[in-house]
Amino acid sequence: QVQLVESGGGSVQAGGSLRLSCVASGGTYTRYCMCWFRQVPGKEREGVGCVGSAGTTRYADSVKGRFTISRANGGSTMYLEMSSLKPEDTAMYYCAADRGGGYCPIDVLTDRDRMDYWGKGALVTISS
16 A cells, blocks of 8 residues: 655745655555645645656746755655745645656646545645
8 A cells, every 4th residue: 555654844934944755655656756736725736846756857837946856765755845935835735646657747737636646744834
């Protein structure tokens, strides 16, 4: 059974930084496209960024230049380095994985249904 577990959420002031981690277990995660999504109450879950098994990354326009996604530990761990944080970045951040071979297509961030596995989320709160 594949499990994704997020950690590293918390509260920081605007302009600060945070790093989220997602650890995958129980599957062939080296062949997964892994992604971060986020959601605030009353809004749809939106894609933040993804990283493929070969290191290809995709980012939402709203976070380009501020967030960096990477993988380590043979692909089982994914990080989201967030800097220059804004109050509008406040959300529950979810780790997700698409088991479709490791490539993240260009439209992956707008296709939540493509994800096969989800973590339970990590809360990020940015104060002004």
